[in-house]
Amino acid sequence: MSTKDDHGHAVSGDTADKKGGATILLFFILGFAASLAIGWGVFPKLLYSTKPQPFNFDHALHNREVGDCESCHFFREDGTFSGVPTLAQCTDCHADVMGETEDEAIFVNEYVAKEREVPWYVYSRQPDCVFFSHAAHVVKAKMTCESCHGDIGTSTSLKPYQENRITGYSRDIWGYSIAGFKTHTYDRMKMDDCAECHEKAVGSVDRAPAPGVVSRHFRQEVVPAIYPLDRQAATGSSVQTRRDACFVCHK
Amino acid sequence: MKLDRRSFLSFVIGGAAGTAVTPLPWKLMDDVSIWSQMWPWTPVPADGAYTYVQSTCTLCPGGCGIAVRKVDKRVVKIEGMAGHPVNDGGICPLGLSGPQMLYSPTRVAGPLKRIGKRGEGKWAKISWDEAVAEVAAKLSDLRESGHPEQLAVFNGAGRGTFSALVDRFMTVYGSPNLVRPATFEDAYEMAVYRMHGQQAMVGFDLENANFVISFGSGVIDGWGSPVRMIRAKSLWKDRKVPLVQVEPRLSNTAAKADRWLPIRPGTEAALALGLANVILSEGLFDRNFVDYYTNGFEAWRKMVLDGFTPEKVAGITGVDKDFIVVLARDFAKAGAGVAICGRGRGATPGGLDEAMAVHSLNALVGAINRKGGVWTLPGNEEVNWPEVETDETAANGMQRPRLDGAGSGTFADARSLPNRFFAAQADGKADPVKALLVMEGNPLYTQPGTETVKKALDRLDLLVSFSSLMDETAAYADLILPNHLYLERYEDVAVATGMATTVIGLAQPVVPPQCNTRHAGDVVLALASAIGGPVADAFGWDGFQACLEETLADDWDALTEKGYVVHVAQPSHWSEAFPTASGRFEFAGGYQPVPIEGDKGAFPLVLVPYDSLRLATGPAANTPFMTKTVGDEVLKGKDVFVEVNPQTAGSAGLGEGQAAVLSTPRGQARVRIHLSEGIMPGLVAMPGGLGHTAYDDYLAGKGVNVNALIGPVEDPASGLDAAWGIQAKLAKA
Numbered sequence: 003m004s005t006k007d008d009h010g011h012a013v014s015g016d017t018a019d020k021k022g023g024a025t026i027l028l029f030f031i032l033g034f035a036a037s038l039a040i041g042w043g044v045f046p047k048l049l050y051s052t053k054p055q056p057f058n059f060d061h062a063l064h065n066r067e068v069g070d071c072e073s074c075h076f077f078r079e080d081g082t083f084s085g086v087p088t089l090a091q092c093t094d095c096h097a098d099v100m101g102e103t104e105d106e107a108i109f110v111n112e113y114v115a116k117e118r119e120v121p122w123y124v125y126s127r128q129p130d131c132v133f134f135s136h137a138a139h140v141v142k143a144k145m146t147c148e149s150c151h152g153d154i155g156t157s158t159s160l161k162p163y164q165e166n167r168i169t170g171y172s173r174d175i176w177g178y179s180i181a182g183f184k185t186h187t188y189d190r191m192k193m194d195d196c197a198e199c200h201e202k203a204v205g206s207v208d209r210a211p212a213p214g215v216v217s218r219h220f221r222q223e224v225v226p227a228i229y230p231l232d233r234q235a236a237t238g239s240s241v242q243t244r245r246d247a248c249f250v251c252h253k
Numbered sequence: 254m255k256l257d258r259r260s261f262l263s264f265v266i267g268g269a270a271g272t273a274v275t276p277l278p279w280k281l282m283d284d285v286s287i288w289s290q291m292w293p294w295t296p297v298p299a300d301g302a303y304t305y306v307q308s309t310c311t312l313c314p315g316g317c318g319i320a321v322r323k324v325d326k327r328v329v330k331i332e333g334m335a336g337h338p339v340n341d342g343g344i345c346p347l348g349l350s351g352p353q354m355l356y357s358p359t360r361v362a363g364p365l366k367r368i369g370k371r372g373e374g375k376w377a378k379i380s381w382d383e384a385v386a387e388v389a390a391k392l393s394d395l396r397e398s399g400h401p402e403q404l405a406v407f408n409g410a411g412r413g414t415f416s417a418l419v420d421r422f423m424t425v426y427g428s429p430n431l432v433r434p435a436t437f438e439d440a441y442e443m444a445v446y447r448m449h450g451q452q453a454m455v456g457f458d459l460e461n462a463n464f465v466i467s468f469g470s471g472v473i474d475g476w477g478s479p480v481r482m483i484r485a486k487s488l489w490k491d492r493k494v495p496l497v498q499v500e501p502r503l504s505n506t507a508a509k510a511d512r513w514l515p516i517r518p519g520t521e522a523a524l525a526l527g528l529a530n531v532i533l534s535e536g537l538f539d540r541n542f543v544d545y546y547t548n549g550f551e552a553w554r555k556m557v558l559d560g561f562t563p564e565k566v567a568g569i570t571g572v573d574k575d576f577i578v579v580l581a582r583d584f585a586k587a588g589a590g591v592a593i594c595g596r597g598r599g600a601t602p603g604g605l606d607e608a609m610a611v612h613s614l615n616a617l618v619g620a621i622n623r624k625g626g627v628w629t630l631p632g633n634e635e636v637n638w639p640e641v642e643t644d645e646t647a648a649n650g651m652q653r654p655r656l657d658g659a660g661s662g663t664f665a666d667a668r669s670l671p672n673r674f675f676a677a678q679a680d681g682k683a684d685p686v687k688a689l690l691v692m693e694g695n696p697l698y699t700q701p702g703t704e705t706v707k708k709a710l711d712r713l714d715l716l717v718s719f720s721s722l723m724d725e726t727a728a729y730a731d732l733i734l735p736n737h738l739y740l741e742r743y744e745d746v747a748v749a750t751g752m753a754t755t756v757i758g759l760a761q762p763v764v765p766p767q768c769n770t771r772h773a774g775d776v777v778l779a780l781a782s783a784i785g786g787p788v789a790d791a792f793g794w795d796g797f798q799a800c801l802e803e804t805l806a807d808d809w810d811a812l813t814e815k816g817y818v819v820h821v822a823q824p825s826h827w828s829e830a831f832p833t834a835s836g837r838f839e840f841a842g843g844y845q846p847v848p849i850e851g852d853k854g855a856f857p858l859v860l861v862p863y864d865s866l867r868l869a870t871g872p873a874a875n876t877p878f879m880t881k882t883v884g885d886e887v888l889k890g891k892d893v894f895v896e897v898n899p900q901t902a903g904s905a906g907l908g909e910g911q912a913a914v915l916s917t918p919r920g921q922a923r924v925r926i927h928l929s930e931g932i933m934p935g936l937v938a939m940p941g942g943l944g945h946t947a948y949d950d951y952l953a954g955k956g957v958n959v960n961a962l963i964g965p966v967e968d969p970a971s972g973l974d975a976a977w978g979i980q981a982k983l984a985k986a
């Protein structure tokens with residue numbers, strides 16, 4: 003049985019508890035808010051460092067001059083993709099200064115004259131464990147450059163290169179949205195983005211192969227399209243497992 | 254409101270909960286895993302357009318064609334050359350990992366002169382001019398003192414133009430002491446010399462054989478031209494050509510053979526004669542060949558029939574007598590059977606009786622100079638230089654006996670006896686040589702009896718190594734004049750070992766020299782010109798490349814473009830093949846086993862070395878990549894495992910993985926035990942290619958060099974090293 007004192011104590015205890023509870027809640031909210039601010043606001047700023055490209059490059063201008071992407075980003079005779087042009091390719095045209103821009107002057111004086119390769123930062127550079135064949139996508143599957151690289155051909159300047167301080171790769175791989183959201187196919191270049199497109203292309207969303215789907219990435223119909231000559235349909239791309247295997251995309 | 258413990262905890266919990274709904278932990282996890290999977294310090298081959306240079310691998314005498322892939326100026330991969338007559342696209346682990354040698358931190362960066370004690374590793378960098386002048390001064394001194402024979406050269410390069418250049422240099426300089434490493438081919442060629450009356454190289458038309466007996470040859474373990482042999486083995490499998498492996502240990506070859514006959518080591522010649530016995534007594538031999546083209550048959554036949562009945566041979570070899578009979582019949586009836594010898598890689602010559610017994614067995618079934626048989630081929634025919642004009646000093650020097658005794662007296666038909674050379678130099682009874690130039694060789698590691706080799710080197714005034722990498726001999730040298738590596742220089746490979754067609758390959762510079770090195774050919778020319786007089790006059794070329802181009806004249810364009818040319822050899826018909834006194838093939842030889850070293854009482858077991866393609870035993874040492882492919886039952890950490898039969902190990906009280914001390918009359922070493930039913934009791938098998946003391950952490954100090962535990966045993970018939978093992982004992986460590 004409680005006494006008055008007890009009761010009074012209980013009352014004052016309740017009030018104190020309420021006050022204490024509010025303080026605790028307040029601190030909880032404070033902690034919560036602070037971490038949100040750090041996680042969403044500060045962290046991305048800390049994670050990436052911005053590096054200037056050696057000089058600006060005007061894709062639009064070059065595109066007008068040469069007419070297409072393939073003149074500079076071409077497939078070599080052995081089917082491998084050339085990627086970023088080498089100095090030798092550029093000097094085919096740029097043996098001397100052709101235009102009036104300061105950037106071209108830097109290029110000619112610092113690199114052409116000194117025979118140094120331009121140390122471009124490459125936005126789409128993937129880790130070395132990734133095996134990616136441009137030929138399979140562009141030649142066989144007839145995808146456009148834009149699907150993965152965006153409309154870079156019409157840009158007049160290079161955007162700042164943001165390097166991930168931990169991995170050393172570009173921010174473009176994870177995408178600019180730190181939450182990993184994207185609106186365009188070219189907003190991110192992670193493995194899940196490969197998978198997403200492959201799944202869409204074959205109409206399967208299930209990671210386990212659905213009937214008619216050879217593997218996570220390929221539906222039966224597309225196998226002959228991708229491997230028209232040397233593989234039978236529905237055998238996947240791996241000779242050993244008769245499925246698609248990790249080493250198709252991973253070195 | 255005060256920040257008490259509870260509020261603080263609440264703040265932390267709020268923070269944690271908040272963090273969980275930010276990308277921070279997930280993104281960090283992703284980034285850290287990317288980082289840890291791709292350590293930034295892991296080298297990654299350069300990316301870019303590929304170019305290929307067609308060249309030839311000279312890391313072993315195999316003569317494989319290689320296609321070297323480059324990105325810009327960097328070698329990124331070596332592939333076997335598709336369509337090449339030796340290896341058709343195949344490659345061995347050593348050839349494959351050539352880039353690791355090219356960019357190895359153990360390359361000798363430029364000419365070095367020793368400033369500390371021998372082998373201490375203290376060097377001064379010197380210029381090429383100083384280096385050449387220093388060697389030339391010593392060489393001139395020796396010549397002026399009237400003793401040019403006190404210069405010796407150890408040349409491990411193949412039969413190409415470079416070796417011809419070295420021969421010429423030695424002749425005009427006046428020293429007969431030109432030593433080459435000896436292999437099974439030396440024993441075989443000596444057998445051919447005695448039986449055919451002809452100095453010739455031997456080729457084996459194995460692709461066309463339909464029954465093969467290998468007397469311990471490591472068909473897929475590095476014998477002959479290693480990649481060619483692996484291809485031949487696959488071909489036999491497709492064509493159902495049986496391979497019978499005669500060997501005391503279940504090697505890879507034995508495991509892949511159709512029949513494996515474990516034999517008491519060292520008794521192979523007796524088995525060959527036992528097979529001959531059956532073939533003779535059952536009349537299964539090639540009568541046409543024997544009746545019309547041979548001499549000495551009756552005496553030899555009597556010797557074989559009397560002394561080598563299957564029962565007796567079974568007693569000697571431990572091979573069941575019924576097996577002997579069946580094998581002899583199968584071999585003789587196959588029609589295109591051939592037998593080969595040379596244990597393991599064939600890096601030790603072996604007894605002459607063995608080579609002669611095996612060659613007689615081949616002759617008996619007519620397998621000489623015929624499809625699928627043993628062919629005798631002319632040597633390097635590309636070198637046709639004018640005779641040298643020597644002065645009196647040189648002529649006198651060339652008259653003096655060789656230190657190894659080859660070419661005169663007992664060993665008149667030997668050309669080079671490296672085992673005797675190092676032994677004589679070490680014991681110092683004969684006039685020792687004063688200067689030794691080591692080219693394309695590492696005798697301090699590769700010669701059995703390394704202690705003796707070391708003693709021999711200690712008696713030199715001047716030891717010069719031409720090695721591109723800091724190997725054991727280079728580390729012990731007084732001067733190092735580093736050669737370009739094979740990927741940086743021109744060199745012709747005149748003939749691939751054991752091939753029945755003459756394939757001439759060209760190694761060509763794939764990349765510019767990575768270090769301050771010089772082609773050893775150019776250095777020889779520079780030495781000649783510094784010595785002057787007739788020595789300089791003997792060489793009319795501006796440099797080695799000019800010499801090579803002139804020598805290979807007609808083939809040069811094809812060689813630089815394709816990397817090889819083939820000279821189809823037609824072995825002579827039997828009626829012309831044997832320039833002996835009788836004009837016929839001479840049956841000769843018997844069974845004269847050379848006892849191995851050591852006292853059976855004190856050393857009751859026998860140590861035998863074995864070879865594997867994962868371990869390079871020659872002057873080109875293992876690359877880091879190769880060492881990674883070596884299994885845990887062979888090398889674990891720094892410990893080498895020896896293979897022992899459980900029965901043998903059991904009686905020594907040793908079990909799997911246990912540490913033991915292996916001793917032989919030559920030395921002792923700590924090893925670990927690997928039990929194997931695939932080895933005959935009483936034997937201890939140790940892999941070659943380990944126990945380096947030079948090179949880097951990837952190689953130095955791993956395992957034991959079997960050559961330090963085994964010494965050469967001289968075959969009185971040939972002077973060559975006939976050792977196939979050594980008495981040994983095992984004790985708990």
Ligand code: SF4
Pocket residue numbers: 310311312313314315316317340344345346347348349478479480
């Ligand atoms: S077998 Fe010999 S020649 Fe052929 S790739 Fe290997 S090391 Fe080179």
